[in-house]
Amino acid sequence: MNTLAVTTEHQASIVLVEDDASLAEWIVNYLRGHNYRVHHIARGDQVAAYVQQHAPDLVILDVMLPYKSGFDVCRELRMFYPQPILMLTACGEEADEILGLELGANDYLSKPVRPRVLLARLKALLRREPQEPSTQGILRFGQLKILRDAKTVFYRDEVVAITAHEFDVLWLLASNAGKVIRREELVTQLRGIEYDGFDRSIDIRISRLRKKLHDNPEQPVRIKTVWAKGYLFSPEAWE
Template sequence: MAHILLVDDDVELAGMLRDYLDGDGFTATAVHDGEAGVAEALSGRYAIVVLDVMMPKLSGVEVLRRIRAASQVPVLMLTAKGDDMDRIVGLELGADDYVPKPCLPRELAARLRAILRRTQAAESASAPLCVGPLAVYPEQRRVEWQGSSVDLTSTEFNLLEVLARNAGRPVSKGALCEQALGRPLARFDRSIDVHLSSIRHKLGLLADGRSCIQTVFRQGYQLIRE
């Protein structure tokens, strides 16, 4: 039974989501300010964090920044409906996914299960994936570039693993969204592009100066072999 941390200053909404998740196979704990959210998220007691962006004093974005400075625990952001900037900033800082508010508790539970399934599936795989200077260790959820460790978020790791398993051939954005984020690709959804931009930034360049992740026109993204 996965333990979920809810961080939202809306006490009524957080209570409703907690009660729904408790009745749907999870154990949920709610806190209502950013400082408490950071402390709880870094306690090691939770499988995943649900974090509201709009909070007073310490915003959800700053909470996420502090969590990512010390932990790779999966984080799902609750964002205002239609606020693309909050979503993009959250993804760039390392959020694994987002759900617009107001959200259906059933959709939130489905997103949480999708993230947890991906995490558990990756942990069950054992064979390392080596492509040029890149080494992906699914069992340990660890990545190395030229022998040095690379710090990736849970979703970034999932995306890179999918590309590594398909090295040398393009993978569509739709397939990446389904396999790495656990949901269909929505129209105008830039999540995949933002995550891959972050991965490119964290990985080094190949000997010829190119990124190992290439955009293939009208086909998607490809992890190239040297």
């Protein structure tokens, strides 16, 4: 059984995402003693569906989780969830803390968790006014979703693993969906140099994007090659 639920009259409802059973039990009992309602989830891949259905007031999210990392969960939640996210990070892992904040977490807490500090952080976060998720910097085409700030691509609700350079190409093409973008323009905007007629770096990135986005490289329909002109991102081909 991966979840345990505690229901009481509460100040706020909290989802705790933590795969360490003993730590999770301790946090649940501690927060229950302070009149919170807590639901525990031990797997990263189960979080988004539960949060979408139950709309808790706050999520406590561990970084290291089975099936889906806390970073991926945070990124996924921030597509629809405006309430606070508190990330739990390994002690001294500054890179984890920075990445969590960049992905949309409101605060972080290093392990081992100190009870009074945890409670103070929760109270501070719950006093904040929730922010509506921003639609700026998000492009949607059928089942394709592109998040500019997080440099993240979702297709059919799955994260597509692409590099930063590949993302930049995709964002530029998708921002001009239905319009042919010349290779010269892509090279100038993305590499900051003039096209010399020999540079094939953009072609290589587009070839890799097609493979990762399940576009037929022999007859692409999603990122099309327009002979002697450039490339065209098709907005209707993402079902």
